[in-house]
Amino acid sequence: MAKSIDGAQLALLATAVLTAFVTPRPRQALQLDGEVGVLSVKEKASPEETCSWFSYYCSYGWTTYMIIRGCRRDLRMEDLPRIPSYDAPVKWLYGITAARLKGGKTFLTLCRLLKKDIKVLIFWSASTAVTEYVAPSAMLRLLSYLEKPQEAVIHPALWISLLFIGPMCRSVCYQQYIFNATRVLVRLNISLVQEIYQTALRSHLYDTSVDSGADERQIMQGKPSSKKTPKSGQSNITSLMSYDVDAIYNSRDIFYVATAGTISVTIAMSLLYRMLGWPSLIGVFTLFLLTPLPAVLSNRVSRIQREVMRATDARLSKISEYLGSIRTLKYFGWEPAMAEKINELRSVEQRRLWKRNILVAVIAVSGDFLPMISLLAMFSTVVLFTDTPLRAPVAFTSLSIMETLRLQFVWLSNIIRNASQGLESLRRLDHFFESAVPIKHHPAGPPEFKNATFRRTPVATFKLQDLSVRFLEGRLNVITGPTGCGKTSLLLSLLGETILESGEATCPRDVAYVPQAAWLQNDTIRNNILFFGPYDEERYTSVIQACGLMPDIEQLPDGDKTMVGEKGQSLSGGQKQRVSLARAVYSRARTLVLDDVFSALDTHTTSAVYEGCFRSDMLQGRTIILVTHLPSALQDARLIVNLDRGVISSIQTAEEGDLILESSQCSADTAVEDDSGSPPLLESAEPVTIQSNSEMPQIEDPNDASGRLVEETSAKGRIPRTLGEYNMLFWNPGI
Template structure:
């Protein structure tokens, strides 16, 4: 009895559904309408707390906006409390449930004030939860205000008591105005409708946009926030596969199994992507789960018109139709924003992972991977996920939407719905065959694109040689042939795509035709009245989108699956072993003990290597071409596969390779390389690296852009920029792989004295120099001589000369390759004062003179650097001088004896 009485107090059909002046019961308004906003606020507060805890923003300073939010909320809480006190003071009935509602409201206000405070502290400028709370509060209070206004209008004495007027009828007016003020000052409404973009659009209309006009990225959309989650989950997946393979190998009886990636241990990037970036995507998917209420509302509206129902019900249904369309538009806008962000984050994470994987793959894995393939993985395959995410929900929502629409159509049209279902089922195998064919073509197209990018990279890298030998037409024909093959595949894919689009574009029309035709034909009583036709057409319009998008999504899904397989193959390729080099504390900055190294599965390149570079000392590595000097540097960097032995480095390392790596940036940015600018240190580095004269020639001095899109520097200039970059890095250990070979002898002497040498800017740092310049060797504290992949001898310059071993042979060979007029040999003669060195020079020059007279020409073999300087000198001679090079300056004796004299 009491239960029925309470239910009647909350709902009264005669009051709510009466033809004129419908209204809600007093208790429904005072309880349910007050509890709904509070309940939603308490429910979503947990989500907001999670956002506060994970926020990466800075705190927001106090201003009139956040202060006014807290003050107005506190005033509302005070007014609510005063209302209860005045009602109790006027001896009005105050029930327990009203007290409970007041407590709920007070808790809601306190929660709102707390959220405002923590949002300011943790840099969150807007929140959907608070916006929804105030919006519902204001909207539902309007219903109560209407009820009170209607009661006041029906009274015989509308003036009444002043207290009654203030605290009963018109209290909701002040509430609503203040709630509306809070709704206006919240930024969530601006974000919901993208109003913040208006200023950006207006700026672009008035003037061309620049980088300064662009918005800064949100912290959670920057690489430093996006990359670590994917790396974490990918590393966990790889470690899981490694442990699984190692356990399998142990069970198979292998002793000390070594991890090598194989098909069983390979991992997919999909689980890592879902874990790292799937949260916002699943939340966005919730916005697309709800089926449009348009058909149901349309049916109710048509029924109300047919039955001549109450006017207010028709207006309510019409408002519901408008609200339904508005919500669909808002949800779709938010859905696409979130899914585009997810696609952007996935692409960023994949590009970063692929790039860093390219730096870690082993030399053996590099044989199966070209530069073109790696570029395509980052530029094409990662982009597939960005294109897929926005419409990925179609793959799982389309069958649900189609099934629900078919169910409603069955309720309206009966068994005729199976005719339309049969048409759709008939189209599925056609689409399946086309999708399979598209997948195969996609694989072929990607492989051809890899080949094209590889060849283009080779052409651009060797453009100078290509132009000198007039090979342009031949290479052009080669590229055009590859491109024609790619275009043929793209044309075939376009035909298949057009066929799929045509089939599924006709689907809504064919399904509608089959449904209505069968519906009318199976029973004479079936008539297409307006209600049946309009509701069915509304359902068909809902079916139109998934049917139109489904074929496109199948194509996107096939392309993305091919990209997943390609990226999986690359990401699971063998990496350099991080344990190849240890970083333990030691007396030596660099040390190798009994080391044997190889490039992949090949024969060992370096054998029985024992090397120790003392801290703060300058050491050098010398040897003939091809003996393994650069490989020794690679072994110290961990880039070679260690077969046995130990390698240890103690300190940070800066490496200067033979071929300088220049970024597409200004000269200053290349030298700083992310370090803070220090004017004094920067100027000293420029002077020591002999770059100041070059700055005078550059149009923008050190602000000049260099690299692919900037000014082209010479080889010597690039090498000096790379050297300056390493010096500015201020590392503890420096590895130089013959950086002075690209500069002139006098410049090399200056750089050695000011940078590398005993009195250079790097004095006190550990330095290992690979060089062919023997003029620097007397200043080196220890020299390692490499011969046939082994360190044959080591010691100081004088010690090695006294031994008359491999080092003396190296000096003899080097002197024989020099010209008497060469600038370097003049510098060497000034430096080498001891008797042993002078004797070696004399014997080498005598041997070279005898060979020259015997062959009737100049020396037969010239090193790379000397050759370039001789060509430079010859270019200044008269035109009749070409006879000199014809005497065979690049032919060795064996070749000359095989070909004979040239008359």
């Protein structure tokens, strides 16, 4: 009776364990640091998070539905499973940032970040190495039984079952290693790409382009660089986020080789020594002597990989340069010349890739032949120098063990190849992060400089020196001066985009910045103006009217829902500038920093936009810091800062009822800053006081009855076909 009760309890316990093993798991909330908070778990859970332990470790059943759906039709984005909460990008961005703050190179940072995952990889690698020799050991016992069945102590059914159980356990362990290694691949990719992107956004980058000048000519000639650059070379952000990150996570199996390889060689040496005695040491010693060969070749691969990445950087940089000026190239018909230059750079890259791949093939072949050479040396020693007979159990088991070692050396040769490339990529990443200087934002406060000196880069010769000015809040502040005097640098210095060498600076937190070269997203006109803000129809309509965009929008087929294209390529220069201005005006920022927003507008449009924005209630009570030479702005300004060669030459202020203008140096048609340079508008002459209610004369359009000009002037009409024929006759040399 007692035995029946014990058996029933054991059966119930086994049933409970089996039920827990196949029952779906509850979803766990992901806890992060207090600044990041807890990730939301309101969304639908990923199948990977709630699958059973059996599905997670053995069958991977949570992927079955996607496999079946992929067999029936092509997979779409909505068919893919959700990302598990523990693989959320924000978690890994925070993790690698915290690991980077502890110091050390990129490799040490990644080891800190992926410490738990590396431990899991080491565990499954060790399990794979141990279970790999279960089948050879069982085969040795089974062959010994077949040779001398009368001496058997254990039934051969055990060894036959181990011939199945050993490879099955090895397969489960190895597949778990592959699964976790792939997860490490994804996490490493997420972390590094986000860190590179965040660093590029939040830092000053001074060394992220390929070598130029004579060094570029050396690249095109296929010669190594003569410059003494850092070991990692100069890097390109595009190649860092693609080629280098790929090379790093392709070398993730270094932990498998370090763990499984060491354990596997130790077990193999022990088994061979027990079977063959001292001749096994000859084979192992031969293997040991030939092992440095792949390592020596890998150093050569690393050097060639460095030259390959330099050639890749040169090609990508040149392609980016040409794509940025594609319109000019097509206008002048320079496509063949540019294509030839890119092909030259590509041919250099291909030649270096060929050399690298040849060495890689040599390493792979050496990995296959080294165990065979050691096996030949070991068996030759047994036959020639010992009297020990080479029995079938020993011979076949030795072959099985050496085959296992051969596979380990194949792994070793592949990993050495990938590790050499990953090491070079780690050096390049280290150089990138070391050369990036974080942008330090100024303390919150009114826009002000106190004896401040700025440089655009640490090695720049030009600098803004001893700036001391406090911009008037809630008023129009104008910055003027000749071309190249540092007006744009002053605005960027206020925003914290340059290096503060000395002095103090403060800047408000809510600032809307409009650069001289308009920045637009590949989105609709409306979304570029709203810029993820709430839509207020009345405010939106007032803004586009004030910025002179209403006639342009009415002419477009989709109105303000028209896509502007990449960098606003479907709009004219003036339209892009006005959309960029409208975004700043529509925003709720209390401070507007505007860099010559009238530079791309003609005189009539400039007058209309200025009247609509700056002489209306649209910007009432907001602090405006404007770089311009526009006479109307100089009349209305309450503070005028005149720059000359990076130094403030004069500061002029006006009371509420007074306006300041140097009429002797400002002409009515001066609307933009010309490239040839112009003298400072405000010199030592005495200011002329003008009443605040004075208005600029309106320039009327004879075709516009209202007298308001909002759209840019442009030529219209067609060219007659006969004009082309006439030109051909006119330029005929025979006439």
